[in-house]
Amino acid sequence: MTRHTLFAAASFLLMAGSSLAAPSTVLDLVEPIADYKIYVSEKLDKLVEDTEAFTAAVKAGDVEKAKSLFAPTRLSYEAIEPIAELFSDLDASIDSRADDYEKQEQDPAFPGFHRIEYGLWEKGSTKDLDPVADQLLADVKALRERITDLALPPEKVVGGAAVLMEEVAATKISGEEDRYSHTDLWDFKGNFDGADKIFQLVRPLVEKQDPAFVQKVAGNFATIETTLAKYKEGDGYKSYDKLTDDDRNVLSAAVNTLAEDLSTLRGKLGLD
């Protein structure tokens, strides 16, 4: 290197030094959001891979195999739901319920995971499911593509922790979501993991200003984890109808408190 380039290099570093000291803590969110995007990308890769196997089983007419792959496949989707559901067309196509259609389960427009779930569990058959399976696979691939190109809005990411807990409160505690397969505890785990991930990523930023808050939230996450663990079976979870009333109450209380507490995260991080 010539003296000139050395000087230039040194001045780059000096400049870098001054610019690197971000003027505000607002930009401290850059790292957690970037890490979260990588987390989401990994989940999407897994979702596409699992959906390929799941839809292949459906198309092969293998009801038992398809049933065994349904809940594990959904795990990755449920973990990233606050981002996945930003696209209303794909959200409807992948994860809408029979209630969203005029003729409910009989409506030919009823698509996605829950249409297949209905076929597998209620009808015990893969009849008429080929096009649904093809569409589902195309949709999760489209979802991956769209999210890859998307700069995640920080308020949606940080707000996502509460959204996931509200989702659990509204659709899992009641057993509404997986009403045919009763695999709600799997989805619960996915939502839980997704919320916990967001919390863990921003935790260092909140810990300084409000250690009591962080402790309370971590406590409730731990309660859920311990309670859910009682229902582990193999790689997954027992049927939702095995959940005792006592445990449902414990979960419900922890989830509702978390939903409320986590909804203050945006404000705490200056995103409201």
Next chain:
Amino acid sequence: MTPAPSSSSAPPQKLMRLALGGAVFLTILSGGLFYAATVQYGAQPTADVVKVEVGDKTCNPNHLSVPAGRQTFEIFNASSRPIEWEILQGVMVVEERENIAPGFRQTLTATLAPGEYRMTCGLLSNPPGNMVVTPTAASDASGDAVPSLKAFIAPLSEYKVYVTLQASAFERKAAALAEAVASGDLNKARDAYQATRLPYKQIEAIGGRFADLQSRLDVAALYLEKHEQDPAFTGFHRIEYGLYEQNSLDGLQDVARHLSEDAAALKQRLREAKLSPDYLASSASLLARRIADGRVDTGEDLYAHSDLVDFAANLVGMQKMAALLAPAMTGDALPAAQQLQARIEALSALLDSFKTGDAYPDYTSIKADERAKIKSAFNDLANAFEAAGDALGRVAA
């Protein structure tokens, strides 16, 4: 630093559209955030709650007009099924409330930018309602505002992801290059060399700013006392020298191994680097200037003559940076964003014009007058990034 050029004429309409076109997607999403940042110092948020009743077939009212800014909606489910209510812009969900039971009310607060929206009304087959968000004094005033630092969280995060992925690719390819060199296969090593260079060049604007690593990874023999015979001649160009000048792998094993180690170190540094909008812009400006001032005339890849491939990869990385920053460069920073986009397109078109099919020619075939054009295009780009950096340096904390 040279003074920032003033844009003498407004870019044509088409360019303005292009400048914003690729980023519309982002803008839609960050719109809520951005407006949260920009309307707060304006008028007080509207205190009135907007009431919407969702029936079996439609919303009532089915057409809404609300002022821009923070707005609270109360949704009453008058239908016989549980519903979700969403505010949509295109296919994107701006805000939503899920699982509103029949007979129940829920409220939702959204910060909306002026524009046209739709709202879902119960069954997915029901026609969506329309919502027009009208500009207010506050939202108009925000057009002249200094962009908010908050608006840069998303673009900086996305750029960080990009840099992280490219740095990982660099690390992987460098390890593969070391293997190819060790295997003794010259052609395989040449392919691996080019594949390794690509991700490095794409993130060079940021990655090249670690002077210690840069002097090991990408030092040119020209700057060393004994040129190719200097013991400090190492990294990419030492390997290039062996592969393309000496047509030999002799002595390259250690060099390739060190390159691979430095690639891993670079990835770690980039992971820890704190990025700010003006740091990105000034880094790109420095790189474009370095290329214009030196590499275009002398060439950097003296043995492989693949300079145009390097330039194109450098441009891809800077293009990524500009595309991410652009949507957040509002108000005063808008002209700088437009100018930047125009300069990138000009350089991109110029480099493309040398291509035959997908391939760039040997750099030795590029004549002096053509090099002068490349030099000038990189200089323009450096100026545009510098102006962008100045505008971004004024971003409010």
